[in-house]
Amino acid sequence: MSNLLNISSSPHVRSETSTKSIMYDVIIALLPATIFGIYNFGVKAAVLIATCIVACVLTEYIWQKAMKLPLTVSDGSAALTGLLLALNLSSTFPVWMAILGSVFAILIVKQLFGGLGQNFMNPALGARCFLMVSFAGRMTSFTYDGVTGATPLAIIKNGDKAASVAELLGAGGDQAVTSVRNMFLGNIAGTIGETSALALLLGAAYLLAKKIISWRIPVCYIATFAIFVLLFGGRGLDVTYLAAELFGGGLMLGAFFMATDYVTSPITPRGQVVFGILLGILTGVFRIFGASAEGVSYAIIISNLLVPLIEKVTIPVPFGKEGIKDGK
Amino acid sequence: MNSCTERLKNGIITENPTFVMMLGMCPTLAVTSSAINGLGMGLSTTAVLVMSNLMISLLRKLIPDKVRIPAFIVVVASFVTVVQLLLEAYLPSLNSALGVYIPLIVVNCIILGRAEAYASKNPVLPSVFDGIGMGLGFTFGLTCIGICREVLGSGAIFGKTFIPDNFHITFFVLAPGAFLVLSFLTALQNKLKMPSATNVGAQGDIACGGNCAQCIGTSCAANKGILEAERAAEKAAKAKAAKEAAAKAKAAKEAAKKQEGKEKSQVAAAAAKEKED
Numbered sequence: 041m042s043n044l045l046n047i048s049s050s051p052h053v054r055s056e057t058s059t060k061s062i063m064y065d066v067i068i069a070l071l072p073a074t075i076f077g078i079y080n081f082g083v084k085a086a087v088l089i090a091t092c093i094v095a096c097v098l099t100e101y102i103w104q105k106a107m108k109l110p111l112t113v114s115d116g117s118a119a120l121t122g123l124l125l126a127l128n129l130s131s132t133f134p135v136w137m138a139i140l141g142s143v144f145a146i147l148i149v150k151q152l153f154g155g156l157g158q159n160f161m162n163p164a165l166g167a168r169c170f171l172m173v174s175f176a177g178r179m180t181s182f183t184y185d186g187v188t189g190a191t192p193l194a195i196i197k198n199g200d201k202a203a204s205v206a207e208l209l210g211a212g213g214d215q216a217v218t219s220v221r222n223m224f225l226g227n228i229a230g231t232i233g234e235t236s237a238l239a240l241l242l243g244a245a246y247l248l249a250k251k252i253i254s255w256r257i258p259v260c261y262i263a264t265f266a267i268f269v270l271l272f273g274g275r276g277l278d279v280t281y282l283a284a285e286l287f288g289g290g291l292m293l294g295a296f297f298m299a300t301d302y303v304t305s306p307i308t309p310r311g312q313v314v315f316g317i318l319l320g321i322l323t324g325v326f327r328i329f330g331a332s333a334e335g336v337s338y339a340i341i342i343s344n345l346l347v348p349l350i351e352k353v354t355i356p357v358p359f360g361k362e363g364i365k366d367g368k
Numbered sequence: 369m370n371s372c373t374e375r376l377k378n379g380i381i382t383e384n385p386t387f388v389m390m391l392g393m394c395p396t397l398a399v400t401s402s403a404i405n406g407l408g409m410g411l412s413t414t415a416v417l418v419m420s421n422l423m424i425s426l427l428r429k430l431i432p433d434k435v436r437i438p439a440f441i442v443v444v445a446s447f448v449t450v451v452q453l454l455l456e457a458y459l460p461s462l463n464s465a466l467g468v469y470i471p472l473i474v475v476n477c478i479i480l481g482r483a484e485a486y487a488s489k490n491p492v493l494p495s496v497f498d499g500i501g502m503g504l505g506f507t508f509g510l511t512c513i514g515i516c517r518e519v520l521g522s523g524a525i526f527g528k529t530f531i532p533d534n535f536h537i538t539f540f541v542l543a544p545g546a547f548l549v550l551s552f553l554t555a556l557q558n559k560l561k562m563p564s565a566t567n568v569g570a571q572g573d574i575a576c577g578g579n580c581a582q583c584i585g586t587s588c589a590a591n592k593g594i595l596e597a598e599r600a601a602e603k604a605a606k607a608k609a610a611k612e613a614a615a616k617a618k619a620a621k622e623a624a625k626k627q628e629g630k631e632k633s634q635v636a637a638a639a640a641k642e643k644e645d
Contacts, residue, residue: 140537148548174539 059156062302063116065252069243070123070297076239077232080184081131085232089126091135095142096122103151117156121145124164127233127293128337129171132183137175141167161344162301165294165337172337180332184229191230192223193288194333196281205281220280223287230289237287244296256312257305257319258295262286264320272328291323294336304344311347311354318343318350372497379501385478386509386550387557392478395469396510397546403526406514407507408462412451412470414503417479419447421487421499428488440483445474478506509553516549517541 078086100118104111122142129138145167150159159166172179182191190198192209199208209219222228226236233240247253266282275281285291299305299319306315319339326335385391392413400406423443424431431439452470455463463470473479482502487495518524521540523531539545 170539170544173542173544174537176538 059117060115062252063120065250066247066297067116067120067123069246069252070120070127070233072239072242073127073233073236073293074123076226076236077127077131080226080235081232085126085131088129088131088133088135088138088232089123092126092129092138092142093119093122095139096125096146099143099146100151103147104155109155112156115156118146121150121163121167124162124233124298125167128164128168128231128290130179130182130230131232132181133171133178137171137178141171144170157303159303161341162298162304165298165341165344168337169341182229182231184227189229191288191333192228192284193327196284196288197327197333205275205278205284209284220283220287223284228288234290234293237292240292240296244292247296247300253296253300254309254312256309257299257316260313260316261295261299261319261323262291264317265291265323266320268320268324269328272324274328285327289327289334290336294323294340295319299340299343304347306347306351306354308351308354308356310356311350314350314354315343315347318346371494375494375497376501376504379498379503380505380508383502384505384509384557385502386506386513387554389478390554391481392476392506394472395476396513396550397543399466399469400510400513400517400546400549401541402465402518402522402524403511403514404462405465406510406512408459409466409469410503410507410510412455412466413473413476413478413506414500415451416444416447416473417482417503417506418496418499419450420444420479421482421495422492423447424483424487425490425492425495431488436488437480437484440480440488441474444479444483448473478502512553513546513549516553517545520549521545 074089078089096118097113101111101113103109104113122145125141125145126138129141145163149161149163149166150156153159168179181188183189195208196205206219223235224237226239228235244253244258248255266286269282269285270277273281273285299316306312322339322342323335326338327333379385383389386396395409395413399409420440420443424440427439427443448471451473452463455466455470482498486498490498515525517540518526519531520537521542523529523533523536537545540549
């Protein structure tokens with residue numbers, strides 16, 4: 041009876057969702073890719089992942105203690121940044137460099153701009169680009185099955201334009217025969233988390249099902265990128281090539297897990313579409329016309345910087361104001 | 369002579385062009401990839417700054433007000449040409465490292481700024497010392513940034529490598545490193561509360577920071593008036609508050625001493641006394 045007479049101000053219905061639950065959901069969604077990465081690249085990958093997570097959480101803890109800020113380590117955002125950063129590194133990457141990257145991600149990209157919710161670009165990708173610029177050689181040397189080899193994307197990019205993609209991938213020499221099927225499953229060289237499109241799609245399905253992320257950014261991103269590759273890839277309507285570009289590199293990881301970061305992506309529905317298209321075009325430009333075979337991380341951080349502008353021009357019209365023009 | 373040492377201190381610390389006034393950012397960010405480049409750029413700028421301040425101060429009564437900026441530019445450009453030819457002749461390696469930024473000293477806002485704000489309105493000797501101070505401040509800023517970037521980015525100081533190749537963080541030699549190091553050093557300067565024009569504590573809420581020694585022009589004079597009035601009001605308020613507190617304490621003491629019955633009237637009396645105060 042007393043429950044019925046309970047009086048309180050609104051809101052009366054609260055969502056169970058919190059920053060913490062979202063962060064842990066994303067971490068759960070990344071588990072398939074993480075586990076596959078450890079299976080694929082061995083103990084070194086596990087050590088790297090653990091190092092990055094611990095370094096990120098510790099950096100955030102020490103900074104917040106030192107600056108006498110409220111401790112937000114338990115919300116999992118720092119751990120998620122560490123995990124994402126590790127998944128973006130090659131398994132042979134030196135541990136001290138990974139720690140440096142973690143400190144950069146948390147301290148400079150996130151905390152110096154005001155902490156969670158204030159960072160202007162994705163911390164994990166900011167750190168990846170910092171490491172990429174600083175240690176280009178170490179960042180792009182990939183080992184698979186004990187053999188140092190190029191990623192499928194690099195093979196295709198540097199290969200003879202006349203030869204077919206299947207031929208190029210098959211001619212990997214000592215490597216296990218690389219095929220699009222292997223690229224989908226993940227038995228290829230690459231960073232710890234990006235190789236298996238299947239594991240990433242599993243995680244993405246979980247996030248979509250729990251409505252943590254919307255379909256707009258990833259779908260627009262991948263679709264735009266696919267169209268761009270078909271138009272400008274120089275190989276015409278080659279399905280093998282298209283599939284290799286989609287499943288190779290960090291596209292799946294970037295599209296589902298990093299471009300959809302709440303802090304650095306638009307909140308307006310139309311803005312998300314624009315953001316996805318922009319990402320697709322930039323990634324295509326970087327991959328096809330750029331010097332490097334990979335361009336997802338740079339595309340995402342550049343688009344992150346444009347998010348405030350995108351949001352400004354895509355504010356939805358309030359209900360009931362549709363017919364009114366010029367403020368009359 | 370006192371004003372000369374004041375000018376030096378003003379240039380190097382109080383109004384350091386790099387960390388306080390944020391002037392000349394283009395060379396600051398572009399050429400500080402190593403300590404020697406920063407030092408070279410700073411000293412070249414200093415040379416031009418001293419000579420142009422000297423010349424403009426000498427000519428200050430001859431230059432018509434309407435065409436003063438072109439006149440300043442002509443003076444500055446002449447000295448920049450001299451410096452550039454000297455560098456080309458005697459330090460060709462530094463000249464090629466600094467590249468286009470040597471001719472660009474012409475449009476460096478520190479030089480034009482000092483000419484406009486100081487040299488064109490002051491006698492020769494203080495103007496020269498103003499040039500030396502500002503130049504050394506700029507050199508100090510650039511060399512600091514250069515050392516940080518060189519140590520982190522190429523593991524060396526003034527070309528002497530002491531960190532092995534594997535530990536070089538190339539990021540700091542490239543453009544983003546310049547922004548990062550500059551911002552960190554500026555933050556450090558602010559954090560340490562080094563006395564500067566932007567860092568004068570409670571009096572800093574006026575745009576110029578209340579640094580009236582440097583002020584020329586009517587708006588600043590008005591500012592000075594406001595500042596002085598504010599300070600006087602603050603002082604008066606403080607004195608009043610102290611007086612009131614003393615009176616209150618006295619009243620409370622007296623009240624405690626008296627008997628309970630008499631207390632009420634005493635408090636009333638004390639309150640009346642307070643009002644009078």
